[in-house]
Amino acid sequence: MYRVMVADDEGIVIDSMKFIIEKEFGDSCQVECAKSGRSVIELAERFRPDIAVIDIHMPGINGIDAIKEMKAFCTNTVFIVMSAYDKFDYAKEAIALGVMEYITKPMEKTKVISVLKRAMDQIDGEREKRSNELLIKEKLETVEPIIENGLIYDILLQEHFDEDIDSYRTILSINENFGYMMALVCGDSQEGNRMTNAIGTSVKISGKYHEIREEVKSLFKCKVGNVMSNKIAILIPCSEEKLEYNERTDLIERARDLVRALRKKTDISFRVGIGGVKPLRELGDSYREALNALIATTGSVAHVDDLVISCDYEDDYPKNMEKPLFEAIAKGDLNETQVMTEKYADWMCQRAVDGDLMSMRLKALEFALYAEHLAYQNGGQTYHYSGRKDYLPQIMELETPEEIRTWFTDKIVSACRNVVSKREERSGDIIRNAKKYIEDHYDKDISLDDVSRVVNISPYYFSKVFKEESGLNFIEYLTNIRIDKAKELLETTNLSIKEICVSCGYTDPNYFSRSFKKNVGVTPTEYKEKC
Structure with missing residues (x-):
């Protein structure tokens, strides 16, 4: 349904417009009329038309001024102006008001119908757009609590990466x-x-x-x-x-x-x-x-x-450096650890200018001990009770800020390196043990689960680490071992293809032949003859 308002001071024009609209569009249009500028505004306040066809020259308030008044409360109305005068100034002012069409009298029926159809298409487009916006808003209102909770959950449990927080901020418009x-x-x-x-x-x-x-x-x-x-x-x-x-x-x-x-x-x-x-x-x-x-x-x-439960710091203390430094150590981020360590060391050296070396020694010792504590927690190192008994004598012997700085940076960076190296060592041990087991048992019916059980980690994590470290997945690596062994037996023994198949861990000779040809390019028989 479209609400159409026709405004003209000539009754014959109103009657003609009503006739055209009712005949062409039938019950899809509700038509109301006005004959003066004042009545146009009063009718618009009550009727709120979708389409307003207004004559420029009317008694009292003219059509252009009436449109200006209506714009304040009829924000979605499509305006069409008509006039017996084809004057550029009127047309220019109408365009400035956002009027869709300027029609000169006498009006042709086909022109009127064409303009009204365009207006209706514009209204339909706006209605569909508004409907889609409301639908999206409705869906967002359903999803938004879930997203908000996801952000808060990740923050409280610290189970997030920086890019996760950035994504949440974008979706939730947190600037x-x-x-x-x-x-x-x-x-x-x-x-x-x-x-x-x-x-x-x-x-x-x-x-x-x-x-x-x-x-x-x-x-x-x-x-x-x-x-x-x-x-x-x-x-x-x-x-x-x-x-x-x-x-x-x-x-x-x-x-x-x-x-x-x-x-x-x-x-x-x-x-x-x-x-x-x-x-x-x-x-x-x-x-x-x-x-x-x-x-x-x-x-x-x-x-x-x-309350008095929070910790305050002196004004120039760089508390914003502490957390990033210790987070970098725990993650094994060597570059970030080095950057933050140097920044903190710069601050300590500045404070030691007045000769207060003892405070610098104590802070360096405090940070070194905590950095190593993080290395024990996150790097899988073995803790030795007496392993740091020389730290206090060492640092007390240091006489200059630069000497303390060097000791401090060495201990902090070394703690981070230990996190990295222990993780790499752990991964290396897993892969070495896995490869040895595969090489010792390739002739058996072994699976990914069997090998992951031997190295005592989950199949999922083992598969991931194995691919990262060796460049091959488990099946590819096992197949390469078996095919290499088969080639060796074909070259150096007189065993039958069936015997070689069994010796290399295959139970089906046909499958063995297909796998061999896929990896070598020829069948086992062709390979033996070639050798």
């Missing part, structure tokens, strides 16, 4: 580089710093999750996770590294409003813990701060910056 976490914790009631009946209320809030999510989003520009036990994690992106005092107090007041509103809606008691602002990839730390804030107080809302 900020920082954020903080809120922990929404529920129970039947609050006793001290804990909530009662955590298990029971976790079931209750699962049933009321959508109501809770909507309430949270009405008060905060945030991303909301799923129910985890009796807790819901909430991520709030922000642009700055730190909240100003007024921002923090406003945040706490809104959190208190949230607690009251949720209590009223769900008949469940809630508390809100709020962590500090962190880079997005470190928001797991902010969530832990939010939970610790709730443990450290008995209020319904607790912000970590209001």
Whole structure:
């Protein structure tokens, strides 16, 4: 159905237009008419036409001015103007208003029908576009909670790569580089710093999750996770590294409003813990701060910056270097470890300019010990209780910042190298043992599962490591061993093809011949004759 408005001060023109529209388009059009500029605007406010055919020259307000008025509230209307005067100025002004067509009188029936059909096609296109947009929005509203929860889950459990976080940010339109976490914790009631009946209320809030999510989003520009036990994690992106005092107090007041509103809606008691602002990839730390804030107080809302449970640093301390450095060591990222180690060493040397070598010694020793602790954890090294007994005497003998720097960088980089080398050594041992087993048992009916069991890792991981290290998959490597052995027997013995087939681990002579020809280019018989 199309709502069509015809506006002209001549009754004969209106009657002609109505006749053409009703005859050509029938019940698909609802037609309303107006005879003055004022009545055009009043009718448009009530009728909200899809198509408006308006004469320029009408009593009172002219057609162009009427269109300007209508544009304010008829944003999707298609305008067609008509006039007995073919004047350039009128046409130019009409085009500037976004009018679809300028028709001069007297109007031809075919022209009118053609223009109306174009207008209807434009309306159909806009309606379809709008319908598709609503469909996409509806689907996004269904999928968005899942994506938001995926982001929060990856951040809290630190099971992500940097590109994963970037993908989440793009999909969820997160442009900020920082954020903080809120922990929404529920129970039947609050006793001290804990909530009662955590298990029971976790079931209750699962049933009321959508109501809770909507309430949270009405008060905060945030991303909301799923129910985890009796807790819901909430991520709030922000642009700055730190909240100003007024921002923090406003945040706490809104959190208190949230607690009251949720209590009223769900008949469940809630508390809100709020962590500090962190880079997005470190928001797991902010969530832990939010939970610790709730443990450290008995209020319904607790912000970590209001409490004495967080660690402060002196102004020039490069705390933003620590985490990337230790993460690089744990991952075995040698390049990043070297870069961050040099940066941190530069800072320590600058601080040692005034002669405070003892602080530099202690910090170098502290970092070296922790780096090696990470190497033990992530590189599979064997820990020796007395292995570092010389570290303290060594570092106390160092007399200059550069000497301490050298000792420090050597220990840190060495710890990272140990992570890399131990992983490579582990992979190398697996492949060597696997190859030896294959070479010793190629004449048996052995499988990938058999070999992975011998080296004590899962078939999936063994298959992956074997291909990466040897360049061949298990079957290709086993086949090469068997074919090489078959060629040796064909060249040096008088065994029959059947005997050679069995000696090389094949049970079917026909399959052995096909495999041999595929890999060598000739059959076993042809190969023997050639030799």
